[in-house]
Amino acid sequence: MLQGTLDLLILRTLSAAPAHGHTIAHAIEHGSDDVLQVEHGSLYPALHRLEDRGWIASFWGTSDNNRKARYYRLTKSGREQLSEQTNRWEELVRAIGRILKPSEQ
Amino acid sequence: MSWTRFLRRRRWDRERSRELDSYLQMETDDNLARGMAPEAARAAAFRKLGNPTFIREEIYHMNTIGFLETLWQDLRYAVRLLRLNPGFTLVAILSLALGIGANTAMFQLLDTLGLRTLPVRNPGQLAIVNIANRKTICCVFNTRYAHLTTTLWEHIRDRQQAFSGMAAWGGYLFNLSVGGELHLAQTLMVSGDFFPLLGVPPAQGRLLTAADDQRGCSVPSAVLSDAFWQRRFGGQPGAIGNTLTLEGHTFQIVGVTPPRFFGLEVGRNFEVAIPLCAEPLVQGPDTLMDKPWGWWLAAVGRLKPGWTVERASAHLRALSAGIFEETVPSRFDGELAKAYRAQVLTALPGAQGYSDLRTDVGDALRILLAITALVLLIACANLANLMLARASAREREIAIRLAVGASRGRLIRQLLAESLLLSGAGALAGIWIAATLNGRLVSFFGNRYGAAYLDLSPDWRILGFTAALAILTSIFFGLAPALRATHTSPGSAMKASSRGITTGRERFGLRRALVVTQVALSLVLLVGALLFVRSFRNLVSIDPGFRQDGILEADMDFSRLKLSAPAIRDSEAGLLRRVQAIPGVRSAAGITIMPLSGSAWAKDVTVGSNKASTRFVRITPRYFGTMRTAIVAGRDFDDRDSATAPKVAIVNQSFVHQFLDSGNPVGRIFRTATGDKDELVTYEVAGVVSDSKYLSIREAFSPEVYLPTSQDPEPGNYLPLVIHSNVSPSALIPALKRTFAEIHPQLGYEFHSFRDEVRETLQREQLMATLSGFFGVLATLLAMIGLYGVMSYMVARRKNEIGIRLALGAARAQVIRLVLGEAALLLGIGLAAGCFLALLAAQAAGALLFGLKPRDPATLAVSMALLAAVAAAAAWFPARRAANLDPTAALREE
Structure with missing residues (x-):
């Protein structure tokens, strides 16, 4: 996966509702129709980094099937990050698209 | 990265561990729900997650402050290594403690004397x-x-x-x-x-x-x-x-x-x-x-x-x-x-206030600081040598660690941690040594006018100085060995230590250079020590023109008796008679200004057209006999010289030389204004005595006039007595106290041993001689440890070669010559360099020397001979060991 995109995907996933690591990993896989295969392990350092930057916050909760789990939610600055990074991503995609298929423009 | 995270990184790690567990459980649950067997479900969950330890490590590293983390590891590792070598550790810490302690002590004295400001407002x-x-x-x-x-x-x-x-x-x-x-x-x-x-x-x-x-x-x-x-x-x-x-x-x-x-x-x-x-x-x-x-x-x-x-x-x-x-x-x-x-x-x-002490001992302290800096330098060179030896013993270990991927920087840091630990321990012990030393030195500075006092409470400047010293020394003796040790290519290092290959000259060069430096610096210190010791001996053994031993000084104070001038003169004479009658007292006399007390009374003397400033002092009869100053012509003062009799004086030989050079001086006259009024009075020379020192032992003899106290128009209330006796002061003082109390209970007095008083005027010289002597011996000792170490190492390294030589029929004497020749070369270069440095450095000591030149050839020769003799002894043992090698054993060992 592209550098930095994992952060964006996590933020996007959390924008709907707070979730724990397991949910986030599966949500990314399912949401992309299994195109994006996240190595689930790599998710945790990413979560740690995002929390360190103050974009997400964590708390211990109970999952649907009654397991203790660490939940993450988006903070205010995380929400700002999300929209900013989404814009930047879309710009990037458009730019790459223009180069790959100049005729369509 | 944040400090709170760093300090709580273990707690964080447990937290992550729980989180990963919870993932694994959920994934296993899901897999079970899909109908997998429990074993397979758990294994699949692990596959999906990846290596949990690896993930935790990754997060742990994000939390940690890498430098601190590894520093802590390095320090712990260093402690373990040093504990394995208690002998080395002890020698290292001791030599550093002496070096750092002495430097701190000298710096602290200079700081309190010359750098600090007074503890007052602005x-x-x-x-x-x-x-x-x-x-x-x-x-x-x-x-x-x-x-x-x-x-x-x-x-x-x-x-x-x-x-x-x-x-x-x-x-x-x-x-x-x-x-x-x-x-x-x-x-x-x-x-x-x-x-x-x-x-x-x-x-x-x-x-x-x-x-x-x-x-x-x-x-x-x-x-x-x-x-x-x-x-x-x-x-x-x-x-x-x-x-x-x-x-x-x-x-x-x-x-x-x-x-x-x-x-x-x-x-x-x-x-x-x-x-x-x-x-x-x-x-x-x-x-x-x-x-x-x-x-x-x-x-x-x-x-x-x-x-x-x-x-x-x-x-x-x-x-x-x-x-x-x-x-x-x-x-x-x-x-x-x-x-x-x-x-x-x-x-x-x-x-910074007023300070005679600063002027008196400032130069001496600066020279001592330079000396102690050299001692520390020698100690560092010595340690660098020992560290190099240790590093080559650990060559294989280091090669293996390099081979399995340790970075060179990390290994250097680890080796430096070891030296930092040593110098830190040395500095701590050094602070204690400095405090002890300075307490004694300050009491050394006292004189007859009272004890010296310096506020020796440590301040940030002292602590900073010591800390800087510790860090600098650790880099100095640790860096070169660390660089050297990690410079090897792993492959050749492992080959070299497994096969009997003699190591190249280049690897050995640094250690030789260190020994040469040590020898050179030791020579400088030894020359300095000998100069100061000989200078002090010159001062002590010089004849000041009076007796120093067996003289008790009793400073008498008549002020509370409230006597008239004639009464003071009478009671002085009476007092002396009583003192002389005490058993054990051989002779006693009074003198208004004790020799070498630092006080002076100077007046212009006129003889014909010859007019010059001359020193004066008033004495009672028998002073010269008591102090064993020879009367070379004429007579001593006696009862004839009453207040009303013609004014007489006794002069010394320098006076005769200056004013009365022709003919018999006795009976000649000179004029001077000795009273409070400025009118000239004529004096007749009654006798001539040999020269003696007046202000200090260091000065040259100068013209001096003795006048009788009995002719003093305004006798003072204060008169020091000199009492020559054949009993100890402790036995004499009680008898004197009884006598004084009998004469008048209000009579004041204070006792001094004249010998001690004279010694106190030489305290700066004694300080220089004692300390520089001590440091000179210490430096020589350290240099010899260094030479011994290098020669032993050389023999151990060349065991193989020496074994072959012996096996091929080399005589034992030849082997001894081989080793001693090597040592002589190092010693020779060191002595030559040291000679040059000593000649340069001695100039700074010139002002503090008495009776010899800073570039005294005899001192230089004796120092070199001394150093060569000790070096020969240090090299002899490794040479003997080499000569006694059993060739078969030496060859089999490899």
């Missing part, structure tokens, strides 16, 4: 007022900083514009006891503005103010120093309101100064401070208060805002002519008055 604003072109101008000088007379002080204070305030002070020794043995207190006489000007707050009660310093004060106030208050009154607040006696006069104790305040003189503490107005009271007939020719005051001023010392100095210079013109003492005749008027006032920076 010391930077203080300026000392003195006379710039100071010549010895008549007549009486009473204190250590006798810069001004009362008249001058008052004129300056009233005229100047440069200072917002001024204060004057003079330091005296006054007697606290009311009878019998004297108890002298370091007394500061201070003007009323003294404490307010300095901004010193009272610790108890109140301090002196202008109200206390009113002319003619009858029961003046007194302020105690904290130390004196603790010692004498046990720190009881009740001391305030009490009284104390100085020279028989009562003073009212009003307060105590803070513990850190010691007056304005660095190197001395005071005990009592009294106002200037008490001077006529305690000094009695010797008062200088209203004598425009009596010098006893020192003055300080606080600069007005915007004024610098230079500007104040210029201002005072401009005032000088007027002030000196108005204050010329009426008794000064033409030439003296001219010299008096020509004086110019100046202002000097006063932030």
Whole structure:
């Protein structure tokens, strides 16, 4: 996966509702129709980094099937990050698209 | 990365561990729900997640501050390694402790003497007022900083514009006891503005103010120093309101100064401070208060805002002519008055106060600091050598660690941690050594005018100095070995140590260079030590012209007897008769100024057209016999020389040489003004004695005149006696005390051993000789350990080669020659370099030497011989070991 995109995907996933690591990993896989295969392990350092930057916050909760789990939610600055990074991503995609298929423009 | 995270990284790790567990459980649950077997479900969950330990490590590293983390690891590893080698560790820490401790001690003394400012408010604003072109101008000088007379002080204070305030002070020794043995207190006489000007707050009660310093004060106030208050009154607040006696006069104790305040003189503490107005009271007939020719005051001023010392100095210079013109003492005749008027006032920076000690021992301390720095350098070289040896022993270990991927930087850091730990421990022990050493050194600086005092509480400068020293030394002795050790390519290192390959010269070069350096520096220190020791011996063994052993000095004080002049003369004579009758006393006499006491009485002597300044002293009969000074012509003083008889004098040979060179000197006359009045009196020479030292042992003999006390028109209340006896002072003193008490209970006295007094005038030389001698021996010892180490290492490294040589028929003597030749080469280069350095460095010591030149060839030769002899011994053992090698064993071992 592209550098930095994992952060964006996590933020996007959390924008709907707070979730724990397991949910986030599966949500990314399912949401992309299994195109994006996240190595689930790599998710945790990413979560740690995002929390360190103050974009997400964590708390211990109970999952649907009654397991203790660490939940993450988006903070205010995380929400700002999300929209900013989404814009930047879309710009990037458009730019790459223009180069790959100049005729369509 | 944040500090809280760093400090709580273990807790964080547990948290992550739980989180990953919870993932695994959920994933396993999901897999089970899909119908997998429990074993397979858990395994699949692990596959999906990846390696949990690896993930935790990744997060742990995000939390950690890498440098600190590894530093801690390195330090722990270093501690374990050092504990494995207690011998090495002990030698290393001990030599560093001595080196760092000695440096810290010398630096601390220099710091307290020369760098610190006075513990008063804004010391930077203080300026000392003195006379710039100071010549010895008549007549009486009473204190250590006798810069001004009362008249001058008052004129300056009233005229100047440069200072917002001024204060004057003079330091005296006054007697606290009311009878019998004297108890002298370091007394500061201070003007009323003294404490307010300095901004010193009272610790108890109140301090002196202008109200206390009113002319003619009858029961003046007194302020105690904290130390004196603790010692004498046990720190009881009740001391305030009490009284104390100085020279028989009562003073009212009003307060105590803070513990850190010691007056304005660095190197001395005071005990009592009294106002200037008490001077006529305690000094009695010797008062200088209203004598425009009596010098006893020192003055300080606080600069007005915007004024610098230079500007104040210029201002005072401009005032000088007027002030000196108005204050010329009426008794000064033409030439003296001219010299008096020509004086110019100046202002000097006063932030660091006054200090004779600074001038006296400053140079000596700087040289000692240089010596201790060299000692530390030698210790470092020695340690670098030992570390190199250790590093080559660990070559395989390091090669393996490099091979499995340790970075070179990390390994260097780890090796440096070891040296840092050693130097840190050395520094801690060094601080203790410095404190012990300085406590003893300061007591060494005392003299007959009281103990020395230095505030030796450690400050940030000392701690910073020691810390910097520790870090620098650890880099110095640790870096080169660390760089060297990690420079190997892993492959060749492992090959080299498994097969018997002799290591190249280049690897060995650094260690030889270190030994050469050590030998060279040791030679410098040894030369210095020998110079100072020989100089001290010269001073001690020189004949000063008088007896030093078996002389007890009894300083007599008649002041409380309140005698008239003739009565003083009579009681002196009576006293001496009684003392001479004491069993064991061989002979006793009085002298107004003890030789080498530092006091002097000088007058112009005129013989025909020959006029020159000459030293004078008054003595009683039998002084020369008591002090074993030879009378070479004429006679001693005796009963003939009464107050009314013709005035006679005894002169020394230098005097004869200067003034009476032709013909028989006895019976010749000279003229001088010896009384308080300035009229010339004619003296007849009654005898000639051999020369003796007057002011100090170091000076050359100079013309000197002895006058009889019996002809003194104004005999003083104070007369030191010299008593030569064949019993010990401890046996004699009780008998003397009994005799003194019988004569008059109010008679004051104080005892000194003359030998000790003479030794105290040589304390700087003794200090230099003792310390430089000690460091010289230490340096030699360290250099020899270094040489021994390198030679042993060389033999161990070349075991294989030596074994082959022996097997092929080399004689044992040849092997010994081989090793000793190697050592001789190192020694030779070291001695040559050291010789050159010693000749350069010795010049700095020139001013401190007595009776020999700094580039004394004999000293240099003896030092080199000494060093060569010790080096030969150090190299002999490894050489013997090499020669006694069993060739078969040596070859099989590899």
